[in-house]
Amino acid sequence: MNVRKIVTLVEEIRSEGGRPVSPPARVAVVAAVIENPWAGEGFVEDLGPGIEATASDVGALLAPEVLDALQAPAEAYGKAAIVGLDGEVEHGSALIHTLKFGDHFRKAANATTLLPAVEKRGPAGVVFDIPLKHITDATIRSHHQTTEVRIADAPHPNEIVIALAAAAQGRPQQRLAPLSTEQ
Structure with missing residues (x-):
């Protein structure tokens, strides 16, 4: 894995x-700008070798970093893969939609739910929103939120931005009734 x-x-x-929001609501994002492991290869039928060589390493790199940046236990989390223009959305999906990647964050955050995700292709500086949901119950409405990210010089055409996001709480001032009130 080549990290720029x-x-x-x-x-x-x-x-x-x-x-006022007390205590202040914190959201942290840590993104790795990496070389696309399939860059320059044309259409790759079997993405397995690239997944094996990259997904676990990038998950292990990012999970502790985002929790350190949050400076609190995570209550909500999400992930992103933003592929440069010379890659395919499937390249980003291949890296983040595997237990090899996501289990690092789930274990570090004591989480049990699947990580909500965004994947897209775009030029350097593309804006993307990372969806977040509660770490143990995706139906807890107060924790459905997004955070907006932009990295001015990434991704280059042959790169992928892989990001993890964590929130220490639900939305500030949330007032929606629990989902169970509608069932």
Whole structure:
């Protein structure tokens, strides 16, 4: 795995809807800008070798970093794969939609649910939203949220941005009734 750079973003919301948020709501994102393991190979029928060579390593790299950046236990989480213009969306999906990748984050966060994800192809500086859901119950509405990310110089055409996001809480000032009230 060739990593060009790691980007860490931390958002701390101190006020929402004109009211203080206490404690402040924290969301952290850590993204690795990596060389696309299938770059320059044309259409690759079997993505398995690239998955084996990359997915676990990038998951092991990012999981502890995003939790360190959050500086609190994670209650919500998500992931992203943004592929440069010379790659395929399937390249990003191949890396993040495998237990080899996601289990690093699930174990580090004491989570049990599948990680919500975004995958897309785009130029350097493309904006993408990472969806987040509760780490043990994806039906907990208060934790359905997104965080917006942009890395000015990534991905290059032959790169993939792989990112993990974590929130220390649900949405600030959330007021929706539990899903069970509608069933």
